[in-house]
Amino acid sequence: MKKPAHNSIKLWAVLVWLLVWQGGSMLLAHRLPHAHLLLPSPLSAFESLVGLCATAAFWKTILWSTVRIFGGFLAACAAASLLAVPAYRFRPFRELLAPAVAAVKSVPVASFIILALVWLRSTQLSFFISFLMVFPPVYLGVLTGIGQTDEKLLEMARVFHVPFFRQVRYLYLPAVAPHFRSAVSLGLGLCWKSGIAAEVIGLPDGSMGERLYMAKVYYMTDELFAWTAVIIGVSVLFERLFLRLTDALLAKAGGIHADRTS
Amino acid sequence: MRIEHLSKNYGTETVLSDLSAEIGCGVTCLMAPSGSGKTTLLRLLLGLERPDSGTIADPPRRWGVMFQEDRLLEDLNATENLRFAIGPGLDKARAVSLLERLGLDKEGEKAIRDYSGGMKRRLALARAVLAPSDALALDEPFTGLDEENREICLQLIRETAAEKPVLLVTHDGDDAAALGAAIIKL
Incomplete structure (x- = not known):
């Protein structure tokens, strides 16, 4: 059942x-002069977005931030x-990483x-x-997944002298896949939120965060909304693409459907 | 293979105490009521656990094993399960013939999760028999089998015992009698 x-x-x-949103902006426009500086209408935000799309700088800015x-x-x-594997195998290593995580x-x-x-250039931030x-979420997800690999199947593989890479493909990967997938989904949301926040504070030239900040400083509120929409769009697009790619790779690796087991 | 003064404790509980026995050709049956250490002894023989004292002399280099639970990969089909355990060395013609004999040849691509308990048991036996090994260890192999399939499996075990030692773990004296097995009582 679905x-x-x-x-x-x-x-x-x-x-x-x-x-x-439209109602709110109309109400403000009725009561305040220059209300569009506080809350532009959805239409003016959309017009601003269309205007941005027509410039090469817009696409360069998206590329700049996306790459980083x-x-x-x-x-x-x-x-x-990579670190979750030795962390699972060697307890002192896991204990060493635990406080940092x-x-x-x-x-x-x-x-x-x-x-x-203080340590880095703003472009690296x-x-x-x-x-x-x-x-942290990916490390903990992979660690949990490895820990949930079926001990009895691992014993069976050991008795039958199954090579390690076949064990990884058919035993470890199916156990790790659902945890990895949900950690990646969480991580994709986090990376865009925190990455853009870092750009707004660090103001590296040509970044989406810088454009957001400038829109705020010059009261280009419609552009602020347009950039916010772009960030949400890029984040959702990357989440969909990456999760599909992850599912396809996992299915190819061992006939595993991460979403089926999650 | 000789078991010499083998002992195993879990905390303060003694599971095996100073056990000595010899396992030779043909079928050897480990018989005891449930919870008396049969499976622990099997795990010691398979090298999955270490004894607290005693030794196992001349153990087989490789075992073909049928565990008490089926321990099959539920998402894979029968052939894929055999290939997982045995690898590219799987004799395809022999596998097809054995699956046919055990009544599993018509299942095709069906995943193990859709098999009945008896079908899983028979596939686990096929895996143990087909795996390259010097000896076979079968833990309660007839659980969940109807009379007809039990007979087929008994015959297969008899044939295998003519080639290599078979260690059968059971609590049922009828199994040992049907195979004419030497008996080790715990």
């Missing part, structure tokens, strides 16, 4: 919220997956951004922050 989708977004609900934020995400996925999870992202600004935010 599970009810509790968080699916319906078009009618989006339209209702757009109407609320998504690069940090990919690096974190790779490092977390707990600290990264609980320290406010703004503290890391400001601290990282969003990569680093994205890496830091994604590492």
Whole structure:
């Protein structure tokens, strides 16, 4: 039986919220001069977005931020997956990493951004922050998945002298896949939020965060909304693409359907 | 294979105490009521656990094993399960013939999760028999089998015992009698 989708977004609900936004902006415009500086209408935000799309700088800005934020995400996925294996195998190594992972999870992202600004150039900031935010959930997810691999099947494989890589493909990968997938889904949301926050604070030239900040400084509120919409769009697009790619790779590796077991 | 003064404790509980026995050709049956250490002895023989004292002399280099639970990969089909355990060395013609004999040849691509308990048991036996091994260890192999399939499996075990030692773990004296097995009582 198909599970009810509790968080699916319906078009009618989006339209209702757009109407609320429109109503709010009209109400303000009625009462205040220059109300568009406080809350532009959805239409003016959309016009601003269309205007931005027509410029080469807009696409360059998206590329600039995407390379760094998504690069940090990919690096974190790779490092977390690689470190989770020895961490599971060797308890002292796991114990060594535990405080660092707990600290990264609980320290406010703004503290890391400001601290990282002392150590790094602003152009490296969003990569680093994205890496830091994604590492803990992916590391803990892979670690949990390895720990949940069926001990009895592992024993069977040991008795039958099954080579290690076949064990990884058919025993470990199916156990890790659902945890990895949900960690990646969480990480993709986190990396965009924290990466853009880092750019707004660090203001590297040509980044989406810088454009957001400038829109705020010059009261180009419609452009602020347009850039926010772009960030949401890019984040959702990357989440969909990456999760599909992950599912396809896992299915190819061992006939595993991560979403079926999650 | 000789078991010499083997003992195993879990905390303060003694599961095996100073057990000595010899396992030779043909079928040897480990018989005892449930919870008296049969499976623990099997795990010691398979090298999955270490004894607290005593030794196992001349153990087989490789075992073909049928565990008390089926321990099959539920998402894979029968052939894929055999290929997982045995690898590219799986004799395809022999596998097809054995699956046919055990009544599993018509299942095709069906995943193991859709098999009945008896079908899983028979596939686990096929895997143990087909795996390259010097000896066979079968833990309660007839659980969940109807009379007809029990007879087929008994015959297969008899044939295998003519080639290599078979260690049968059971609590049922009829199994040992049907195979004319030497008996080790715990």
